[in-house]
Amino acid sequence: MAHFSFHSTWVIQAPRERLFDALHDYEQWPTWWPGAEAMWQLEPTGADGLGGRARYVWRSPIGYRLRFDGVATELERPSRLSGTVEGDLNGSGTWLLSDGPDGATVIDYLWEVQAAKRWMRVLAPLLRPVLEANHDRLMRDGANGLASHVGGRLLRQE
DSSP: OEEEEEEEEEEEESOHHHHHHHHHOGGGHHHHSTTEEEEEEEEOOOTTSOEEEEEEEEEOTTSOEEEEEEEEEEEETTTEEEEEEEESEEEEEEEEEEEOGGGOEEEEEEEEEEEOSHHHHHHHHHHHHHHHHHHHHHHHHHHHHHHHHTTOEEEEEO
């Protein structure tokens, strides 16, 4: 399988709790994150916010769709959200939120996945730069959308 490892950093002038709540409310992502086509709960989480199962459908800027199910594995309000995914991508993702300068919040996203779709596995060696640029664009759009959604201001995205 084709393995991808991404690290994105967003610095947003907004309270960490507000940003955490927006990231935790994945079913609302399609309202503010271009590319987030549909997200919904398949199985409820436990009282601790862990477990459960959610379906995620993403549409890339270059036109392909990815579908995968996610399960929450860690939740430490308001600093950490982690989960695993299975489907067109298999792996894990972690959101880390920390206080930044002047009331800003630093959000680091770590995404370690393997492509399960046949075309991605076969073409990854040739298309890796395109797939990585596509991911970067989705993350830029997400940073801008999140900042706007919470009434904040994006200070930096990388």
